[in-house]
Amino acid sequence: SQTIHQWPATLVQPVGSPLSLECTVEGTSNPNLYWYRQAAGRGLQLLFYSVGIGQISSEVPQNLSASRPQDRQFILSSKKLLLSDSGFYLCAWSGSFNYGYTFGSGTRLTVV
Amino acid sequence: GQQVMQIPQYQHVQEGEDFTTYCNSSTTLSNIQWYKQRPGGHPVFLIQLVKSGEVKKQKRLTFQFGEAKKNSSLHITATQTTDVGTYFCAGQDDMRFGAGTRLTVKP
Numbered sequence A: 001s002q003t004i005h006q007w008p009a010t011l012v013q014p015v016g017s018p019l020s021l022e023c024t025v026e027g028t029s030n031p032n033l034y035w036y037r038q039a040a041g042r043g044l045q046l047l048f049y050s051v052g053i054g055q056i057s058s059e060v061p062q063n064l065s066a067s068r069p070q071d072r073q074f075i076l077s078s079k080k081l082l083l084s085d086s087g088f089y090l091c092a093w094s095g096s097f098n099y100g101y102t103f104g105s106g107t108r109l110t111v112v
Numbered sequence B: 001g002q003q004v005m006q007i008p009q010y011q012h013v014q015e016g017e018d019f020t021t022y023c024n025s026s027t028t029l030s031n032i033q034w035y036k037q038r039p040g041g042h043p044v045f046l047i048q049l050v051k052s053g054e055v056k057k058q059k060r061l062t063f064q065f066g067e068a069k070k071n072s073s074l075h076i077t078a079t080q081t082t083d084v085g086t087y088f089c090a091g092q093d094d095m096r097f098g099a100g101t102r103l104t105v106k107p
Helices: none
Strands: A003-007 A010-013 A019-026 A032-038 A044-052 A055-058 A065-070 A073-078 A087-094 A107-111 B004-007 B010-014 B019-025 B032-037 B044-049 B055-058 B061-065 B071-076 B085-091 B101-106
Touching: A003 A087, A010 A019, A019 A032, A019 A087, A019 A107, A032 A073, A044 A065, A044 A073, A055 A065, A073 A087, B004 B085, B010 B019, B019 B085, B019 B101, B032 B071, B044 B055, B044 B061, B071 B085
Parallel strands: A010 A107, B010 B101
Antiparallel strands: A003 A019, A019 A073, A032 A044, A032 A087, A044 A055, A065 A073, A087 A107, B004 B019, B019 B071, B032 B044, B032 B085, B055 B061, B061 B071, B085 B101
């Protein structure tokens, strides 16, 4: 069966510090991978998606970047965090044989 | 581009009452999906609708896809406290989610 792992679960970072969030998928190959951000009590904002290794599409101009160094690994990064980067970051995957998006458990990021 | 609007934003009901959330798109959707996010949790896939006019049921939940494939609804009959959470619709065409309807249930 397929599983998605996302870590860390919570993170408190100072303004100006770097960020690296990692997401890995097991049990499938060539998944579509996504990063979403959810502000407190709000909807899901699509940040990045990837259909293959090294292929990244950015949806929102921002202080963040994404990379896909391996087929089942998706990384969200920032060189210098802003207060506005606080939120709940969710990684998700989809494939040709499953319906919908399967989300990781998320990372709650607080920038202080 | 495609935009999925969801109403209402919030809904507070007494346990046992019914609940409905609506999703409307400005363009025709190839499919629509519904998700539930419990407080403090992550969204969990509930169902996908593909056909025009499609109706699917999961116990007390009824999902409908409009004839024009531009709108959808989720109806919960006789809500329970376990139904609490935020319900999202999503069109997989452009990976965008509606803003969600936050349901609270008073026991």
